[in-house]
Amino acid sequence: MTAPAATEPVLQVTDLAVEYRMRHGTVRAVNGVSFDIQPGERLGLAGESGSGKSTAAMAIMGLIRSPGRVTQGSVVLNGRDVTRLEAEQMRRIRLADMAMIPQGAMNSLNPVRRVRTHFADSIRAHSARVGDREVRRRMVELLGMVDLGEEVADLYPLELSGGMKQRVCIALSICLQPRVIIADEPTSALDVVMQRQVMQTLRAVQETLGAAVLLIGHDMGLLAQFVDRLGVMYEGKLVELGPVRSVFREPLHPYTQVLIRSLPSLDERDPVRAAKIAQSTRVPSAVNAVMTEARPGHWVAVEEAVSR
């Protein structure tokens, strides 16, 4: 693999759309989303239920199944559009180039197999002829990267706490040194202390590998702590995208404003004010909006034909 040019994004999502065919009609869960991720960058995708962020993540990971379908757009990773790949090719890419930590990953660890078996499966899935000692060595190295001791290898998943399981999932996902790590709500089931440790681990791992991270979540606090750039999704579209400080300091889209300003904070005890913001801010429908660069690097969706 030749090294890409310095400014070439490691992941390029262009005009992605995903539809679900339901009994009563077709729903566009993702409605034309575009963004890039630079090498080593941490990009966050924020949104609430129904925003389409998880569906977008699944589309990028190649996990969309019937009745869902990627109906338009592309997801280019390492020069290849992963939405056009067959299942087998996708599987190879998944381990080698793109690490995935889907929602609920820690609950899909096979409860009747020890941790070391999970690693052996992952490592050998890509290149079958790795010797036992090499597998072990690699596994201990990976466990060390997520701050877990070698003794974890011989345990079963249910002997691990939530935070430890999630770190095992992180370690499993990076076993082939991917260039992008996609994590969908990696800490949603964890308590606040474990959450902090898992996110610290993820950052350490990411920096060591030089990989980019796409973090999907709904916890604005967590995203503020972790990402370099933040995108906000609403009704299947990106409504804001920019450097994290810029977005937090000056949220431009009404929806982002609601998300950020109505957040309960430790600065003042005023649920009334927060509620008023939530209720009084009118959030326009995003269906016909187009992303325009309102500040350097900071894009916001505006209604077409509305001049500001």
Add this chain to the structure above:
Amino acid sequence: MATELDLPGNASAERPWAQRLHDVIDYCRTNPSLVAGLGLLLILILVGVVGPHIVNPNLAQPTSVKPDQPPSPAYPLGSDDSGRDLIAVVVVGLPLTMEIGFVAGAIGLVVGTILGFAAGYLGGSVDAVLRTLADMLLTVPSLVVLVTIAATLKGNITIVEEAFVVSILAWMWPLRAIRSQVLSLRDRGYVQIAKLSGMRWDEIIVRELIPNLLPYLAASFVTSTAAAVLASIGLELVGLGPQSEPDMGMTIYWVLQFNALIRGLWWWWLTPLVCLALFFIALFLASTGLDQLANPRAHRGGNR
């Protein structure tokens, strides 16, 4: 944090009955088993309801027609060795078999449901006793029990008596099925809310739990019925059935008694077998359909 697909159009206004009908028809398209099963059952029931007006039911009695006739325009299903017109036997006997099934199934369902609710909701020693009793009776070979009971009832038993005998062993599966459902529903949020609203346990069962268990009750009824018919056939085959009623089980009994197989009277043994097969297929399809009704698959579309 749920990954909800908050689908647009969900917060629609109340639906008029025309819309509801449309929804029902839409649903039927997704659940062909249920439609096929219920449809077939309906057809079979109609055979018993409409049949006697087309075919003379008296011809189901012995010495009504020329015996041992193969199927022909005069006797569409042929006749048996005793001179019964087999098409009349179907018209009279199939409903009798179904009656045994439905009556015993209903008794089994009612008893099993009441006991199942008691066991699941009240728990503790009540549950322990009922569960053990049901398990014990489930492992006993049912035919042995039934034969013992039927044999002690002297004389010729009627269809209804037979149904009662068979129902003695028809309540255990419904009990277990309902009990396990109740156990899973017992700690649901809406049960707790009901308790907080001052509802007593019996009210909770009737108002909160039963409406949500209707598909399970229906499915239990179907399986109960199937089990009852099988048990009744078993009884009849060993000669403990109602001798003067031409139901399907008795017909097979006579087939065996008169060696119809060896004598090549294929229309005689094929008829009850086909009827029973159709009935069981109908029950099976209905049961599958009800199971799907109770447990919609994930791809039915998130609606949370």
Add this chain to the structure above:
Amino acid sequence: MTPLLEARELGQVFGTGDKRTVALENLTLSFDADTPSFTAIVGESGSGKTTLARSLLGFLRPSSGAVYFRGEDLYSTGGAGLRRFRREVQAIFQDPFEVYNPFYTVDHMLATPIRKFGLAPSRTQARDLMERSLRAVGLEPKETLGRYPHQLSGGQRQRLTVARALLIGPRLIIADEPVSMIDASLRATVLESLRRLHEDFDISFVYITHDLTTAYQVSDNVIVLYRGRVAEVGDVEQVIKQPEHPYTQLLVGSIPIADPDRPWAEDINVPEAGERELDREHACAFADRCPQVMPRCTQSPPPLYRTHDNRAVSCFLYDRDGEETVEGDVRKIFRSSDLRPDPAGGDGRRNQTDPA
């Protein structure tokens, strides 16, 4: 002065032998009948907070100790006593979908208590009561009544459960994680309606959560639970801004602040809570993870030390000479008879009107 609801030396143990877990240990606290209070019970999974909620609501018989409603043992009271209990103590639960029976429209949720408690003599008055309660929590009756649960959003469903509680007119509402399953942008609205109920209708709240931030937003007092024991208790402003117990410090420090310029302090490396049942006779519950653990901490469990007026911590770090210990009775923490700290000692808090 009989408290409305009281737990005395409440203990809850699950399982036996190897699998024995102590969910709650020797907890004593009470809620006054006449003076409304807003108390948060903060803890993570395994802290015992949900077990406490269930015990206080009459859903879980205590393994040891007792729960009293107006002086009567809740778990041996008769039908009439239980009915009175349900009138005066209500709950709001975490999952805004599970609490609805999918077979009925959402009206069922409101109509049932009206019927069972005889809150309205006629159907029109019942309807009127339902509509008023809905409006009081900011819901439009036209848009909510007659709908099925899946037709409303999570926030609407949860607010409707608040309307239900309001309609019954209780003195105390136990809210178990009421906003954790609701979208962030809708949380403020639900929290605000809880606070308004407290202030406009003088209803006491027990707000159970793992989220310190929302606890800070709505409550006046906070009790921090760790593995079935009280770690720290006091005025919410003080406990959150100046946490004393090392566990509270860890919790507060781990909250991700929604400001990129205020990151987590430094990388922490706190061992995970062990799976083994801790030696409760001989150790502080937090000893195996505490960054400031001392030899004393594994010899005996610390009592609650009063560190200020209206403040107590269960940690040997605060065992100063002459320090008063509070024997685990949270009631005694607050010197005033109500659980609300003195408004005159304000810390920039919003105005509170005196109860009429």
